[in-house]
Amino acid sequence: MRRVLALASAIAASACASAVPVQRAYDGAVIQGRFIEPEAYAAFLRGALAEAAGDSRGALDAYADAAKLDPRSPELLTRTGEVRCRLDPHDARAQAAFAEALDAEPRYARAWAARAKCLLAGGQEASARAAARKAAELDPSADGANILLARTAAGGRDPATRETLVALTVTARDPLVAWDALATWAQSRGDVALWVRALRETVRISPGRRSSVALAVDELAGAGEIGEARAVAAALVDADVSPLPSGNHALASRLALDEAILRRDAEAVRRRATRTRLELEEAAGRALLAGETEMARELASEPALGDPTSRGARLVLAASRGGDVVGAATDARADDAPTSASAFVAFGMALAHAMSPDQAHVALAAIAHDAIGSGDDLLVRPAVQLVSRGALGADALPPSGIVELAASRSEPLPDAFFARGVLDARHEYLAFAIARPTALRTGELGRRLTHASGADPVVAAAAALVQLATGHAIDPGAPRALLAIDPGDPLLASTALRLAEKVGDSDVARRARAALTALGGTPPRTVE
16 A cells, blocks of 8 residues: 555656646655646556556556546656556557656656666566666666666576575665566566566565466466466465455466475465465365375365365265265256366366266266366366367367367367467467467467476477477487376377377387377377
């Protein structure tokens, strides 16, 4: 709230419809500015509150309303540029807003600093350094500009440089500004370890940043940095005892549960389930899919005992006990409340081993369930397997699952999947690898995700498909390495088969076909 009040004072100093100067006091200092219309202030305050709550779109709408009454307000223009940059650092409208702010007030240090941060996030380091230098000249006490200057002057990611940057951050006058600046610097350099550290410190110092940090979690997971994404998700949920504010935190919330599940900390799972407003059956399903059967039973027993109608918990218990999954499926009623997606997928995997694919398909079709989240690998990967087996309809898959299924079957994708923002980075790369392997965007994504090509199944498969489509030389050991990542994955098995046929590795081809047969899938059509 203090930050919102500070912003309100800034807008009061810079925005109005009259040239008559007025004076206001804030934190003991007298600020002189123009008169501000109540309507303009109300719109600005609405935007500031929306921004603080992580509602970037709402903030932009409110700032636009305020700008209609004062289109030359440097603070409004600066805030607009910052929000646009946070949504997309390459959005030309962000830099246009900063340019307008500086045209209105060339000596507005905060606009120079915000422009520098946005340029750095967009990879324009030289321009960012120039803007930061200007901001530091105008306001020598500005932490953000001075720290950004120091960081853009540093080179490399060696431990000594990292420690120097962290030490500079820790001793800064304003820790929040400093850690936020470090996060921007590390993200722009691709220094994931430092970015994760800065994000965790930022949300620890300021739990109000949980919404914006949740967006970073999505980006980390979408780039194949799933372990790091879980660590940041855990930090943002643990940062405050209150539940997460409303917003798009679905993946971050579930990854926070996964982090505790993998540590086998049931109490942390329960605590985080409360703070993320997730049911225990959701946590139980995720535990079962993660291979933590005992924890799954423990978590599912609580809602099953407390609420006998909790279908999701009963399904998890049936699947985790190796018991009567067929009977549990028969007992499911069409009018029951939807079960959680994780409980549904976990039960589906158990059911697919107890019934024929056709029987499992009929049984699962009768169970209402929540939608499977796109990019949530713990659910999407087994859901794709269920579809490959014929036990689940493809309409149950989210966009990321549809792309994986199309890649494993060598099928085309609708044009809608190539619009920005539909898929995370990994699945966008896979979609382009399927349909547009020579496009500039394909190469851009491949370079960005090259760090994950040896471990992340989606990135590994996409890179292999690009090689096949473009005629690049294929390492003879590549098919074997691809299959070794996860031989039970239909996407990897189908891609390994195509690679093996290309290089003449009959042993890997045989193993890949056997894996696909066991999964109930079919070998992909050969595409030269």
